[in-house]
Amino acid sequence: MIKKLFVAMAFSVCSVKVSAADSINVLFVNPSLPGEPFWHRVQGATEAAAEQLGIRLNVIYGEGNRIIQLSELTKYLNYRATPDYVILINYPGGAEESLRLLEKYEINHITLEQTISGPEKLAIGNPKEIYKYWLGELHHDNDKAGYVLAKQLYLQAKSKGHKEIYPVAINGHYGTESDIRSGGASRFFAEVGVALQQTVYAGWSKEQAFEKTKKLLSRYPKTNLIWCASDLMAMGALTAAGENNNRAVFGGFDWLNDTFELIRDDDLHASVGGHFMMGAWALVSIYDHHNGHSYWQNNSELAFDLMVLTKENLDSYHWIKSAKNWHSIDYKAMSLIDKPDARYQFSPKLLRKTRQN
Incomplete structure (x- = not known):
């Protein structure tokens, strides 16, 4: 997910040091700012x-900006040892330049x-083409x-006694993954004959x-379902609804730290x-x-499913709230080395625990 941010920062690099002299060198291009909630979890x-x-x-x-990301990547490759691999997100409007740069340095990525999508996708083709x-x-x-x-959210609203469902959607920013997410929501509501009252954009903020939730609730006072493209925006919507004594159901994306307690408390x-x-995988x-x-x-993509976290399955996943527990995940067990006929089974279900660590 690309979070659109507008803060400029100096070039910075941090390193996880490993003692092995022949270790693989990998550059991870975090597209956001240090400490931004979701990408901080990805990096951790x-x-x-x-x-x-x-x-x-x-x-x-990358500081949430395709120009800054390309500049930081260029500086890194110009002035530091060339890594063996790079992991990054292709920013819309900047994919060709990034891919050309990595091709110039002959770096697997x-x-x-x-x-x-669209013309830019045609220009870059598929991986290896x-x-x-x-x-x-x-x-x-x-x-x-x-x-x-x-x-x-629809099922939960029904279970709470709402006979008619009046949803609104709060999206991240125009384009890319946030529009695809809200498109999936629109598709569901259309299937069950529910009119999505309005979709607004809140820039992942x-x-x-x-x-924007305050304005939506004023415009649509019957609102009882608020779909959000991120947990952070869902938290903002939740606060606005609380001030308006609205008892809608809320949901988002990302499994942020605060998400776990908010779900436990039925907020x-x-x-x-x-x-x-995804970076670990x-x-x-x-x-x-x-x-x-x-x-x-032999492959040009590796797809994995996401999973919905609710109060019903929270206990099995609550342990991942703590970053210290990410070190207890058996990443080597996910490797296909010495498993020639196996395929990757990356899924949040790999993180399921019967008890909290």
Whole structure:
């Protein structure tokens, strides 16, 4: 997920150091800012996987801007040792330049999420078609995820006694994955004959979601379901609804730290997630590629499902709220080394625990 941010920062690099002299060197391009809630989780899980797999991981930041991300990547490659692999997101409007740069340096790379469409997608093609060092895409189905969240919230609203459902949707920003997510929600509501009253854009911002929810509730006082493209925006919507004494059901994406307690307290009713693991899963596939596995020779994508978290299954996943527990995940068990006929089974279900650590 690309969070649109507008803060400019100096070039910075952090490193997870590994003692092995011949370790794999990987550059992870965090598309956001240090500490941004969702991408901080992605980076933390990726760092935990790197330590377990003996990978030397460096991190740079794109600051939510395609121009800054390309500039930081260019500076890194110009002034530091060339990494063996790069993990990054293709920013809309900047994919060709990033891919050309990595091709110039002959660096194998994996992209996260499918963020490019239309003419730009035709220009870059599929992995390995035009850019041979682009090994593939690791992604999930945002349309399906948006649909699943809408369905879960609809069922919860019905279970709470709402005979008629009056939903609104709060999206991230125009284009890419947020529109695909809300498209999945629209598809579900159309299937069950429910009119989506309005979709607004809040730029992935909790504050904007708060302000826009106040306006939506004034415009549509019967609203009893608020679908959000992120948990952070759902938290803003929740606060606005509380001030308006509205008892809607709420849901979002990302499984942020606060999400777990909000679901436990029945304030937030669902969150779709598990994709905070995508950087770690990309590292597992890189570990395998570096050690001779043929997956990325024979495939150009690696798809995984997301999962909806509710009060009913919270106890099985609450343990992942703590970053220290990400180091207890067995990343090596996910490897396909010495499993020639196996395929990756990346899924949030891999994180299920019968008890909290």
